[in-house]
Amino acid sequence: RKEVEQDPGPFNVPEGATVAFNCTYSNSASQSFFWYRQDCRKEPKLLMSVYSSGNEDGRFTAQLNRASQYISLLIRDSKLSDSATYLCVVNNAGNMLTFGGGTRLMVKP
Amino acid sequence: GAVVSQHPSWVICKSGTSVKIECRSLDFQATTMFWYRQFPKQSLMLMATSNEGSKATYEQGVEKDKFLINHASLTLSTLTVTSAHPEDSSFYICSARGARGSGANVLTFGAGSRLTVL
Numbered sequence: 382r383k384e385v386e387q388d389p390g391p392f393n394v395p396e397g398a399t400v401a402f403n404c405t406y407s408n409s410a411s412q413s414f415f416w417y418r419q420d421c422r423k424e425p426k427l428l429m430s431v432y433s434s435g436n437e438d439g440r441f442t443a444q445l446n447r448a449s450q451y452i453s454l455l456i457r458d459s460k461l462s463d464s465a466t467y468l469c470v471v472n473n474a475g476n477m478l479t480f481g482g483g484t485r486l487m488v489k490p
Numbered sequence: 491g492a493v494v495s496q497h498p499s500w501v502i503c504k505s506g507t508s509v510k511i512e513c514r515s516l517d518f519q520a521t522t523m524f525w526y527r528q529f530p531k532q533s534l535m536l537m538a539t540s541n542e543g544s545k546a547t548y549e550q551g552v553e554k555d556k557f558l559i560n561h562a563s564l565t566l567s568t569l570t571v572t573s574a575h576p577e578d579s580s581f582y583i584c585s586a587r588g589a590r591g592s593g594a595n596v597l598t599f600g601a602g603s604r605l606t607v608l
Contacts, residue, residue, distance in 0.1 A: 415596070424583050424599035425534070468534070470597070478524075478587070478597060482533035 384408060385471050387481035394488055398459050402484045404469030405451045413472035414445055414452045418465045419483065425468055428454075459488045492518050494586050496600025503574060504608055510570045511603045513584030519564040520586035524597070525557075528581045540567040574607045581605075 387404045394400045406414075414431035429436065431452045435444040442455040452471075456463055469481035493516040503509055513523055523540040538559050539547045546559035558570040567586075571578055583602040 417597075419534075422581070422602075422604075424602045425585075425597075426599065427596060430596070480534050480536070 383482075384473075384479045385469055385481040387467075387469050387484045389482055389484060391485040391487050394459055394486070396459055396461060396488055396490055398488075399455065399457045400459055400486065401453055401455045402467055402469075402486075403451050403453050404471075404481050404484075405449075406469075406471045406479075407450070408471070408473045409447075409450060411450075411471045411473045414443075415470040415472075416441075416443055416452075416454050417468040417470055417480075419468055420465050428467070456486075459486075461488050461490060464488045492586070492596075492598040494520075494584065494598045494600040496584050496603055498603055499601055500604050502606045502608065505575050506573055507607075508570055508572045509574055509605060510568055511582055511584070511605075513567045513569070513586070513600050515565045515586045515598075518586075520567075521564060523561060523567040523584055523586045525559060525567075525569050526583045526585070528583060528602075534583065537569075542567075571605065574605070576607045579605055579607045 385406050416428040417425040418428045419425040429443050431443040431445050440457045444453045464487050466483040466485045468483045471479050495514045497512045521542050525537045526534045528534050536549050537552045540559045540561040542561045542564050548554045561567040581602050581604050584600040585597040
């Protein structure tokens, strides 16, 4: 089983839709969690950190479920510009950052 | 915010050539930098972890004699692809993590270097 797993997608959604991705992690001692966004042929960029209490930034909401060992990213009112690959990153107890394989989102007009 | 500069952004070379890619943290000290490789439509693959002043730690399956990493200062790490071959053509990305505090858990990426070996 991979340390960090994501559904590769693609998720094809219409503009304005709400879409959610999950990311599961295997190491229960993992401490920090992040979502990164990567556009085609570009480097990943930090989208948001994921806090235990959950956090929201505009149309984006991230949540952590420690009991089930997954984090989620919810995007409301999808825009065409949200089309990208979303990478889940987990920092385990050994202070190593592990990337998921990414989930590809395509928002269509 | 933290900025990581990676150079060159694009390189085309002949088979057998060695190519050096530089990764610089511009406004912070990065004791640890990471080198990744990404093939088209695939996820990032960690190649090695570069620690300032010590030898790099390579992931399984990555040849350390093929991909030479030097991290001689707190702001510069280099990756040299020695005797490059067409199968080495890929997108190489470096990243650095902050030295302390909450920044230590956040990765800042360079813009990547696209290597094409003819």
